[in-house]
Amino acid sequence: MSISVVLHPKLPEGVREYVSALPGLQIVTPQDDEGVARALQDGGEVLVSFIWNESYLSPSLKWVASPSAGFDQFPVAELHARDVVITTGAGVHADAVAEHAFALMLALTRNLGTAARNMAEAKWQRPLCDEVFGKKIAIVGIGRIGDAFARRLDGWGAEVVGVKRNPATYSGPVEVIHPVSALREVCDWADILILTSPAQVDGSALIGAAELEALGAGWIVNIGRGSLIDETALIAALDSGELRGAGLDVFSKEPLPADSPLWTSPKVLVSPHVAGSTPAFGKRYVKVFETNLAAYRGQGEWMNLLGRDIPL
Amino acid sequence: MSISVVLHPKLPEGVREYVSALPGLQIVTPQDDEGVARALQDGGEVLVSFIWNESYLSPSLKWVASPSAGFDQFPVAELHARDVVITTGAGVHADAVAEHAFALMLALTRNLGTAARNMAEAKWQRPLCDEVFGKKIAIVGIGRIGDAFARRLDGWGAEVVGVKRNPATYSGPVEVIHPVSALREVCDWADILILTSPAQVDGSALIGAAELEALGAGWIVNIGRGSLIDETALIAALDSGELRGAGLDVFSKEPLPADSPLWTSPKVLVSPHVAGSTPAFGKRYVKVFETNLAAYRGQGEWMNLLGRDIPL
Numbered sequence: 001m002s003i004s005v006v007l008h009p010k011l012p013e014g015v016r017e018y019v020s021a022l023p024g025l026q027i028v029t030p031q032d033d034e035g036v037a038r039a040l041q042d043g044g045e046v047l048v049s050f051i052w053n054e055s056y057l058s059p060s061l062k063w064v065a066s067p068s069a070g071f072d073q074f075p076v077a078e079l080h081a082r083d084v085v086i087t088t089g090a091g092v093h094a095d096a097v098a099e100h101a102f103a104l105m106l107a108l109t110r111n112l113g114t115a116a117r118n119m120a121e122a123k124w125q126r127p128l129c130d131e132v133f134g135k136k137i138a139i140v141g142i143g144r145i146g147d148a149f150a151r152r153l154d155g156w157g158a159e160v161v162g163v164k165r166n167p168a169t170y171s172g173p174v175e176v177i178h179p180v181s182a183l184r185e186v187c188d189w190a191d192i193l194i195l196t197s198p199a200q201v202d203g204s205a206l207i208g209a210a211e212l213e214a215l216g217a218g219w220i221v222n223i224g225r226g227s228l229i230d231e232t233a234l235i236a237a238l239d240s241g242e243l244r245g246a247g248l249d250v251f252s253k254e255p256l257p258a259d260s261p262l263w264t265s266p267k268v269l270v271s272p273h274v275a276g277s278t279p280a281f282g283k284r285y286v287k288v289f290e291t292n293l294a295a296y297r298g299q300g301e302w303m304n305l306l307g308r309d310i311p312l
Numbered sequence: 313m314s315i316s317v318v319l320h321p322k323l324p325e326g327v328r329e330y331v332s333a334l335p336g337l338q339i340v341t342p343q344d345d346e347g348v349a350r351a352l353q354d355g356g357e358v359l360v361s362f363i364w365n366e367s368y369l370s371p372s373l374k375w376v377a378s379p380s381a382g383f384d385q386f387p388v389a390e391l392h393a394r395d396v397v398i399t400t401g402a403g404v405h406a407d408a409v410a411e412h413a414f415a416l417m418l419a420l421t422r423n424l425g426t427a428a429r430n431m432a433e434a435k436w437q438r439p440l441c442d443e444v445f446g447k448k449i450a451i452v453g454i455g456r457i458g459d460a461f462a463r464r465l466d467g468w469g470a471e472v473v474g475v476k477r478n479p480a481t482y483s484g485p486v487e488v489i490h491p492v493s494a495l496r497e498v499c500d501w502a503d504i505l506i507l508t509s510p511a512q513v514d515g516s517a518l519i520g521a522a523e524l525e526a527l528g529a530g531w532i533v534n535i536g537r538g539s540l541i542d543e544t545a546l547i548a549a550l551d552s553g554e555l556r557g558a559g560l561d562v563f564s565k566e567p568l569p570a571d572s573p574l575w576t577s578p579k580v581l582v583s584p585h586v587a588g589s590t591p592a593f594g595k596r597y598v599k600v601f602e603t604n605l606a607a608y609r610g611q612g613e614w615m616n617l618l619g620r621d622i623p624l
Contacts, residue, residue, distance in 0.1 A: 013440055095443060095445045095469075096441070096443055099418065099421070099422065099443055099444060099445065100422050100441065102418060103415075103418035103419060103421070103422040103424055104424070106411065106414060106415035106418055106419075107415060107418075107419055107424050107428075109411070109415070110411065110412050110415040110416075110583070110586070111586070112415055112416070112419050112424065112425070112428070112581065112583060113424070113428040113431075115581065115582060115583045115584060115586075116419075116424070116425040116426075116428035116429050116581055116582075117428050117429060117431065117432065118582075118584075119425075119429065119575050119576070119580075119581075119582050120429065120432065122568070122570040122571075122572075122575045124566075124567035124568060124584045125584060126584045126585065126586050126589070127586065127589075128325055128589055128590075128591065129408070129412065129586050129589040129590065130590065130591060131407060131408055131411055131590050131591075131592065132411060133407045133411065133592075134592075151467040152467045152468055153467070154466045154467035155463040155464045155465070155466040155467065156464055157407075254436075255436035256434070256436060258434040259434075260434075263431050263434045264431070268431075269424065269427065269428055269431075270427060270428075270430075270431050271422070271424060271427045272427060272430075272436045272437060272438045273438065274422070274423070274427075274438050274439065274441050277438070277439075277440055277441040278440075278441065278442065278443050279440065279442060279443075280443065280445075280446075
């Protein structure tokens with residue numbers, strides 16, 4: 001029996017093409033938000049989307065297949081109460097996001113943001129740059145992305161630690177893992193913080209004024225979620241604290257509002273939530289989707305299942 | 313007997329401090345170009361400088377100790393004819409330059425130059441980004457810098473080859489080394505070219521229109537010397553060819569003239585010849601200088617000697 005799959009109009013590169021090519025599916029491709037809601041009211045069972053809207057709730061909806069790693073955009077409790085399964089794209093982005101985090105880190109140490117901004121005025125200004133070699137780097141919320149980042153640090157001569165809610169469950173390449181309760185001490189130790197975790201369940205910040213003060217004259221990179229950093233504290237640390245720079249792909253509000261001081265701070269590099277962007281996305285994501293399609297048909301196990309594989 | 317050492321007013325971070333702290337030297341620190349020339353006419357034996365000016369030639373000058381890796385700025389034949397020894401800072405910059413090349417490469421694949429330039433207008437524009445993972449990378453003119461770059465690629469899942477005038481003399485970490493005569497074929501194979509060599513002896517370009525056409529829809533990074541690329545061909549490949557981007561730290565004329573189209577090309581990231589910049593420079597360079605100071609005093613071997621360690 002054909003399964004009705006609704007593809008949201010906004011999907012990462014290649015997802016539409018690869019999912020549409022799978023056999024046995026009735027693919028619906030609405031052009032806008034209202035169309036998505038209508039398709040779900042008209043019997044859509046599966047929604048492929050990283051975007052959520054109240055109007056998507058429908059009696060026929062059985063499975064939300066998100067290509068994103070984070071899931072704070074979904075009303076998880078409500079969907080679970082209706083027996084709607086939620087799966088994520090956790091891990092699919094890992095390589096691209098790790099490379100993006102690395103790009104932001106190096107752009108900070110080598111002052112490339114300033115160099116790029118100076119181009120408009122043909123300004124040849126030579127700042128002192130710094131090295132990752134010998135630096136102390138903490139990967140906060142280490143998981144698949146953090147592991148992919150850590151593997152890429154292999155030949156760089158940096159010291160690396162991870163921070164994780166439950167260090168006992170860690171089995172990746174980083175040798176030293178601290179619990180989140182030691183975050184302040186880790187910030188004190190580190191030169192560079194790389195935030196790679198999903199949003200906190202309660203949406204609270206992990207990095208506030210105290211953590212930024214402990215970090216001191218270091219750099220911070222965030223490719224996790226905007227809510228992980230208290231933006232007001234960040235702006236204060238950039239303006240009047242020792243903080244040397246911030247490379248940010250995620251923000252408490254996206255798109256970043258035009259009046260945010262982050263756009264104009266000379267120490268900030270704003271990247272428009274593209275860390276997961278890669279031409280290989282669709283090809284990689286469809287493997288997760290196929291596995292879960294089989295599980296949906298009662299054949300085999302779910303993958304990246306929210307509430308089981310991925311703790312809430 | 314005290315040796316008269318003239319420190320040029322423009323020196324990399326820390327060189328002045330570390331060299332001045334060495335025992336048995338009579339340190340002269342002129343404030344400008346004329347002062348340097350005067351100090352050398354007044355009996356200066358050693359000139360520490362990466363800048364050269366005709367007026368520096370003097371009967372007392374015995375040793376030009378350059379902290380730079382390149383040496384095309386010096387009248388080598390003329391200095392050698394006068395028995396003036398020339399040493400370079402080759403290798404001292406390797407870590408910083410390798411990191412800078414990596415930063416430029418990632419800024420291209422992740423579109424960070426565009427992101428930074430969009431900040432002035434608070435423009436949230438999300439391009440498709442790419443990955444280094446799986447890419448084919450050629451390090452052209454592989455030496456100490458290229459080796460430092462290659463080691464940093466360890467955990468990145470890229471294929472790497474080197475290009476070297478005489479592959480038989482190579483003993484670094486890259487397994488496949490092609491001769492310069494195969495450069496066209498290497499460009500055809502590669503997705504990313506990293507130029508790490510000093511200038512050609514005759515100042516000619518290694519990368520011209522044919523090599524850029526062979527590279528096709530790839531990226532090019534130059535932290536070697538501006539003369540290595542035919543800039544006119546580069547601009548044409550950026551404007552109307554397939555070339556996806558260029559990350560440039562060096563230019564045929566520096567500072568890059570204000571009317572150069574490289575300043576305004578959306579595919580270019582201009583960095584103002586800062587690849588070697590690092591707070592650790594002085595500390596590392598003084599070790600080379602001390603070794604050579606001993607050789608100057610007749611105790612031990614020269615290091616980074618132009619014409620012997622470093623072929624002309």
